[in-house]
Amino acid sequence: MKRSTDSVGAVSHSVIPLALAVGVVRNKTYEAGHAAGEGSEGELNMLAAFIAATVTIYEYVADGSAALRALARHELDGGLFRQAGRELRFIDGRPAKHELAVNATDVACVVSLLKDPDHAARIRSGFVRKRAQEIKAQSRQLIEQAGELRRAAAHSRAEWIAMQPDPCGAGPRARAG
Numbered sequence: 001m002k003r004s005t006d007s008v009g010a011v012s013h014s015v016i017p018l019a020l021a022v023g024v025v026r027n028k029t030y031e032a033g034h035a036a037g038e039g040s041e042g043e044l045n046m047l048a049a050f051i052a053a054t055v056t057i058y059e060y061v062a063d064g065s066a067a068l069r070a071l072a073r074h075e076l077d078g079g080l081f082r083q084a085g086r087e088l089r090f091i092d093g094r095p096a097k098h099e100l101a102v103n104a105t106d107v108a109c110v111v112s113l114l115k116d117p118d119h120a121a122r123i124r125s126g127f128v129r130k131r132a133q134e135i136k137a138q139s140r141q142l143i144e145q146a147g148e149l150r151r152a153a154a155h156s157r158a159e160w161i162a163m164q165p166d167p168c169g170a171g172p173r174a175r176a177g
Helices: 018-029 043-054 106-116 116-162
Strands: 016-017 058-059 079-082 087-090 100-103
Touching: 016 018, 016 106, 018 100, 018 106, 043 079, 043 106, 058 116, 100 106, 106 116
Parallel strands: none
Antiparallel strands: 016 100, 058 100, 079 087
């Protein structure tokens, strides 16, 4: 999966596959000399579950034909991670999920939480504040874009009206202004 800046809701995301995030978290948190992702499959699956319990998980379509979709907590309930976070299986018969991703900034949050669990509230608060600032900045940008679209639509409408025949049959209407 390539890095993406697709919008989900009102948030721009740079996401990485969950399995890669699991390896990065393990590498940055435990035994720094080991390769990313090295460890027992059970350990990596537990890290995937911790990540899913801590931050938002997104589902994506591998070919990029659809936008990212944030998964609600209830959509993850009853799931068991397998293959070092590459698969989420459900015991209740729901189809397994394979295309899962996390925000790259959230990976840094998870690493910080695991390295310093005594300050989890402060760490989480800092990352939530950072995300709120990103959302606020994007909101400003979207408001600006909406204004530009409204102006363009008003201009197009005025041009269209000007090209319409005069109801009295005198040809196209004269432009006002």
